[in-house]
Amino acid sequence: MAILDSQGRLFGKINLLDLGAALVILLVLIGIFFYPGTSGSVAQVNNVVKPVEVDLIVRGLNVRDPEQLFDNGFKKGGKTNVIIRNQPHGSLDIKSVQQLPRTMLVPQPDGTLKEFTDPRPNQFSTDILLTLGGKATIRPDGPVVGNSKLKIGNPIELEGFNYNFNATVIDVRVENDKRA
Known part of the structure; x- marks a missing residue:
């Protein structure tokens, strides 16, 4: 079984574009909740x-x-x-x-x-x-x-x-x- 198939899915189950979008959303949530920066003036x-x-x-x-x-x-x-x-x-x-x-x-x-x-x-x-x-x-x-x-x-x-x-x-x- 190939790692990527002809339709761009990883192991035939996960689309690479969907995986990239999920990782970006996860990183944004981590940045918001764990590194909020300065709050207030x-x-x-x-x-x-x-x-x-x-x-x-x-x-x-x-x-x-x-x-x-x-x-x-x-x-x-x-x-x-x-x-x-x-x-x-x-x-x-x-x-x-x-x-x-x-x-x-x-x-x-x-x-x-x-x-x-x-x-x-x-x-x-x-x-x-x-x-x-x-x-x-x-x-x-x-x-x-x-x-x-x-x-x-x-x-x-x-x-x-x-x-x-x-x-x-x-x-x-x-x-x-x-x-x-």
Whole structure:
């Protein structure tokens, strides 16, 4: 009796294609049940959430009346919606708002530069220094709000009832636990 017959059966009883398919299914089942790999996300195991403060600077915001902006929608104690890389990440508390004076560099006769307050009237451009506060997930590579890292230099879009503008992160402070 031959090992393979004319129809491709092993010992005349088992088709080689069926045997190969059964072995593949058996190996897949062994791989699923005996070697499952990692289960769940390791990134969420030791997440630490801490309060953070973020300093932002807004350069050249075009607004007719900055005081009206600060009084109506953008004031200390309020909240602002934060959008990072076109992804909304909820709202952060406004800790402080400071309008920076507009200045200009003036060359001096000895060749040096001095900074003076800009004397030009009817300026519709203002610079603002903001401090926002909230909670962030602390990871080994820095604080994360939503799914985006907070790092110096990141652009952040701020949105509220009567405003929508971009700011740049200039400082990130993570509050440490005072427990010992």
